[in-house]
Amino acid sequence: MKIVIVDYGMGNLKSISSAMIYLGVSEVKISSDYDELNSADKIILPGVGSFGKAMKEIKERKLDDHLKELVIEKKKPLLGICLGMQLLGLSSTEDGLNEGLGFVNAEVTKFDTVRMKVPHVGFNQVKVNTELRLYKNVPQNADFYFTHSYKMLSAASINQCTCDYNGEFIASFELDNIAGVQYHPELSQHNGLALLKNFLNSF
Amino acid sequence: MLRKRIIFSLIYNDGFFMQSRNFRLQKVGDLHWLEKNYGFRGIAFSLDELVVINATRGNKDISKFASMITALVDDVFIPITAGGGIRSVENAELLFRSGADKILLNTTLHENKDLVRELIRIYGSQSIVGCLDYKRTGDEIKVYIKDGSESIETSFNDYLLGLEALGIGEIYLNSIDKDGTGFGYDFEEIKKVAASIKQPLIIAGGAGNENHLIEGLKIPGVSAVATANLFNFIGNGLPNARKKILDSGENIACWEK
DSSP: OEEEEEOSSOSOOHHHHHHHHHTTOSEEEEEOOHHHHHTOSEEEEOOOSOHHHHHHHHHHTTHHHHHIIIIIISOOOEEEETHHHHTTSSEEOTTSSEEOOOSSSOEEEEOOTTTSOSSEEEEEEEOOOTTSGGGTTOOTTEEEEEEESEEEEOSSOSOOEEEESSSEEEEEEEETTEEEESSOGGGSHHHHHHHHHHHHHHO | OOOBEEEEEEEEETTEEEEEETTEEEEEEOHHHHHHHHOHHHHGGGOSEEEEEEOOSSOOOHHHHHHHHHHHHTTOOSOEEEESSOOSHHHHHHHHHTTOSEEEESHHHHHOHHHHHHHHHHHOGGGEEEEEEEEEETTEEEEEETTTTEEOSSOHHHHHHHHHHHTOSEEEEEETTTTTTOSOOOHHHHHHHHHHOSSOEEEESOOOSHHHHHHHHTSTTOOEEEEOOTTTTTTTHHHHHHHHHHHTTOOBOOOOO
């Protein structure tokens, strides 16, 4: 299996790539090249950083067009992680109002900084729906590692599982060939490795 | 419910890991030693996070430090914060590329606020941990930079407010007086800070056994307890401590298979 981790010049991609190798993936590439993405069996869109800057980097590399073609038209499986999940939504209020890739009907807004410590950082429990493909063999209320100041919400039904931090927000969703997780599975010990394995096997 | 965290801090000095006491460093061993005597990749499964601090006196050689990070993080699936000597966007980028999930800033917070703003703009607040080293002299608390070698004029409270205004994601509060003593955290000061700041608070300096960690975790407003004490938590020290802390009912993550 070939996995391509989308490189748009931001953040730590090493943990995800070593998790893939740990799980026995034969070929792992970190790239923003169209041919690499096109030859991937599955794509991972990671993300550390701010939404506005990330979208700018993505557009500069024409990754918005490439991903639309490969993921929406050709139905290649895609997993968005953390900011990578948020980028799949319609918009975010980070760095002013910015448009996302729009693959999923969801919006990103900031946590309430008055009542809660922000960023929301550390392990928190996800209300796992074990019937979903992402959560096979993952226990109920499993702990996953989060670090983010913005949260995704959706009025639509996108098979979301939620986490609570002064109100529920989307911890993960899965829709056809697209999945997103707000937490970092590559930094979430056994639970995270199980999640990644499910993405590799069931998408 | 958001869990509290147990963090191990590795103090690095020119290729070796150190035991620090009041910021005086004593050589313990290199990465090979750490793996051999500590079974580090196994131990990492009882930690929530790892902080690696480049405390090298003199030239910090970030490239060499970054190579060590790369070797360290293979098969360690927990968040890594790395820092010490970051003076440019390129330094930060190198550490992120080498496997750091967050970076730790200290001297730069005082000396180059423009760089701090730039790093936050690029990587987001959640990727930046502000390290605050402090020392008590009588009733006065002074903030120290440059590996604890130089105090600054800004008051402790103003400094904390400044870090919040800058948009620093988390605060790593480290007592130089308590560092490496094993006598327990500076609970008095920690309680005041925990009640006042808006960001997540990591406390460091003084933990010598699991009871200190538990006492720290019980303070409302403390998000994480850190220890850099290689000697006190060697071998099965950390897995055992984690088990005792879980058994004591503290709110930490559970991920045993």
